[in-house]
Amino acid sequence: MVDQLSLDIYQGEFFALLGPSGCGKTTLLRLIAGLERPNAGRVLLDGVDLTPEPPYRRPVNLMFQNYALFPHLNVEANVGFGLKQEGLAKREIGRRVADMLALVKLEGYGARKPHELSGGQRQRVALARSLVKRPRVHLLDEPMAALDKKLRGETQFELMELQRQVGLTFVIVTHDQSEAMTLAHRIGVMDRGRLMQVAPPADVYERPDSRWVADFIGDVNLLEGRLGDDRVSIEGTAAGRLRVAAEAVAPAGAMVWVAVRPERVRISRQPPLPGLDNCVAATVVDIGYFGDKSVYKLRIRDGSLLKAAINRGADGDGAVGVGEQVWLTWPPEAARVLTR
Amino acid sequence: MRKVSAFNIAAIFVGIAFLYLPIAVLVIYSFNASRLVAVWGGWSTRWYAELLNDEPLLDAASISIRLALTSATLATVLGTMAALALVRFGRFRGRLAFAAMVYAPLVMPEVITGLSLLLLFVAVAADRGFWTVAVAHTTMAVCFVTVIVQSRLIDFDMSLEEAAMDLGAPPLRTFASVTLPLIFPAIAAAWMLAFALSVDDLVIASFTTGPGATTLPIRIYSEVRLGVKPEMNAVCAIMVAVVGAAVIIASLLAKIIGARGTPVQARS
Numbered sequence: 001m002v003d004q005l006s007l008d009i010y011q012g013e014f015f016a017l018l019g020p021s022g023c024g025k026t027t028l029l030r031l032i033a034g035l036e037r038p039n040a041g042r043v044l045l046d047g048v049d050l051t052p053e054p055p056y057r058r059p060v061n062l063m064f065q066n067y068a069l070f071p072h073l074n075v076e077a078n079v080g081f082g083l084k085q086e087g088l089a090k091r092e093i094g095r096r097v098a099d100m101l102a103l104v105k106l107e108g109y110g111a112r113k114p115h116e117l118s119g120g121q122r123q124r125v126a127l128a129r130s131l132v133k134r135p136r137v138h139l140l141d142e143p144m145a146a147l148d149k150k151l152r153g154e155t156q157f158e159l160m161e162l163q164r165q166v167g168l169t170f171v172i173v174t175h176d177q178s179e180a181m182t183l184a185h186r187i188g189v190m191d192r193g194r195l196m197q198v199a200p201p202a203d204v205y206e207r208p209d210s211r212w213v214a215d216f217i218g219d220v221n222l223l224e225g226r227l228g229d230d231r232v233s234i235e236g237t238a239a240g241r242l243r244v245a246a247e248a249v250a251p252a253g254a255m256v257w258v259a260v261r262p263e264r265v266r267i268s269r270q271p272p273l274p275g276l277d278n279c280v281a282a283t284v285v286d287i288g289y290f291g292d293k294s295v296y297k298l299r300i301r302d303g304s305l306l307k308a309a310i311n312r313g314a315d316g317d318g319a320v321g322v323g324e325q326v327w328l329t330w331p332p333e334a335a336r337v338l339t340r
Numbered sequence: 341m342r343k344v345s346a347f348n349i350a351a352i353f354v355g356i357a358f359l360y361l362p363i364a365v366l367v368i369y370s371f372n373a374s375r376l377v378a379v380w381g382g383w384s385t386r387w388y389a390e391l392l393n394d395e396p397l398l399d400a401a402s403i404s405i406r407l408a409l410t411s412a413t414l415a416t417v418l419g420t421m422a423a424l425a426l427v428r429f430g431r432f433r434g435r436l437a438f439a440a441m442v443y444a445p446l447v448m449p450e451v452i453t454g455l456s457l458l459l460l461f462v463a464v465a466a467d468r469g470f471w472t473v474a475v476a477h478t479t480m481a482v483c484f485v486t487v488i489v490q491s492r493l494i495d496f497d498m499s500l501e502e503a504a505m506d507l508g509a510p511p512l513r514t515f516a517s518v519t520l521p522l523i524f525p526a527i528a529a530a531w532m533l534a535f536a537l538s539v540d541d542l543v544i545a546s547f548t549t550g551p552g553a554t555t556l557p558i559r560i561y562s563e564v565r566l567g568v569k570p571e572m573n574a575v576c577a578i579m580v581a582v583v584g585a586a587v588i589i590a591s592l593l594a595k596i597i598g599a600r601g602t603p604v605q606a607r608s
Binding site for chain 1: 497499500502503504505506507508509510513517518521522
């Protein structure tokens with residue numbers, strides 16, 4: 001289900017559609033490929049309306065989530081299938097297929113059937129099959145979902161490298177935020193058929209424009225309060241009066257949310273200097289150990305929970321135990337005002 | 341492992357004997373040297389040799405085979421189309437009724453099928469002969485073909501067709517280059533079964549046939565009514581071999597559907 005959205009993707013861009021399962025990201029991809037028909041709206045490519053074109057007449061290719069390799073054809077015939085439909089000469093097809101197999105490091109596998117390949121090799125055959133047509137837009141539906149975690153990491157870098165080499169526009173669908181962050185130049189975050197935010201990865205993480213995006217990408221502490229007249233102070237939150245660095249774009253007196261990433265929160269045993277902003281007393285409720293960092297759950301005055309992530313080796317780590325009284329602080333530039 | 345009891349072994353032997361003893365007796369007696377059907381006179385293949393001189397019987401055999409080839413092919417085309425309609429077009433209006441109508445002949449008594457077809461041919465004043473039997477056998481076999489092909493199509497991974505279209509193949513070429521090769525084992529199995537059904541049939545053929553189109557089963561039946569001749573044993577033994585081979589090939593094909601046609605999943 002895709003609901004009233006508008007999205008521009010630029011030539012040569014690596015764009016990621018990110019969202020929870022069932023948010024409509026695959027439907028959006030299939031709309032671009034022509035496998036679904038929109039009730040309303042259009043798909044434009046270079047200003048040309050693709051909407052009435054059937055999938056086999058669109059200069060767009062899709063790599064399927066389950067790869068959809070033809071089980072009765074060998075690797076060469078699978079990769080060459082699309083070129084054969086273009087009516088190219090056999091020699092030309094053979095040359096381009098060989099080049100493509102070399103690019104995805106599958107030389108010597110041309111005669112194998114899909115069931116004789118490993119999961120990673122199948123994934124690369126699927127990639128080669130859709131890329132060999134040199135589509136104007138290359139669509140990838142969860143290309144890493146079926147790979148194990150270690151292989152996924154390697155493949156992500158290979159995919160980035162590949163996109164750079166072929167210089168094509170890539171649109172990838174994923175529910176894995178780290179994958180989207182790693183791969184994409186820009187990310188479109190989707191929820192229930194709507195695009196929530198479109199921005200480069202760093203912006204989506206550091207400057208989310210809604211509570212939903214802030215919460216979906218990584219962890220976040222949200223504190224509700226009333227925006228002050230100076231537009232940088234927020235009154236009446238569970239942590240008292242808070243300050244942010246940048247002026248909020250909302251009328252004074254509006255109800256807003258202050259978002260602070262857990263890794264920006266500092267834990268201290270010493271009471272802070274009087275008059276310091278963004279400071280709240282808390283009790284340690286729970287400590288989650290993640291190896292490279294520890295995540296502290298802390299209860300503040302009104303009973304709500306905040307999270308603080310402390311990197312291993314950072315000062316104060318290890319010293320604080322469950323049940324201890326501590327002070328939480330964060331710099332004004334670490335907090336962001338959200339209006340929705 | 342489960343213990344094999346004496347009762348189980350006995351049950352298997354009784355069951356198999358019940359099914360195959362008559363056929364075994366028939367096959368053994370087809371090699372009987374004696375002219376008297378019920379008297380064993382030693383091994384011989386003379387009745388097989390004599391078959392080659394039995395002109396009417398050879399004619400009937402050739403008609404039966406041509407009939408089976410024709411009706412099996414027609415039934416396979418029609419039955420595959422019906423299966424595609426049932427599986428692919430989703431919930432169209434009257435789908436349930438259509439499905440029930442396709443399956444009904446499976447359980448319809450042959451006498452009724454034969455009689456109703458005869459009435460139809462008389463009503464439209466069709467000259468009864470080879471083609472009326474061919475149409476009748478097609479009618480009978482279509483539902484079997486549909487059931488077999490449909491079961492294969494239900495497992496068919498639709499994303500394979502989508503992939504072919506995405507790569508630039510229009511619908512008809514997608515069907516020919518992706519769908520058809522993948523469901524081919526089922527279609528071949530269905531054709532074999534339709535062939536065997538047609539060679540086998542006596543009831544429907546005797547209702548719908550006319551002069552000059554005597555099938556092998558009709559010929560055998562009418563010969564046997566005048567007394568069992570040893571040649572008949574030989575003919576029947578050959579038919580058992582042919583039909584048995586067709587059924588075995590059909591079931592082997594149905595088995596390799598799994599090996600060849602299974603879509604390769606992303607997850608291994």
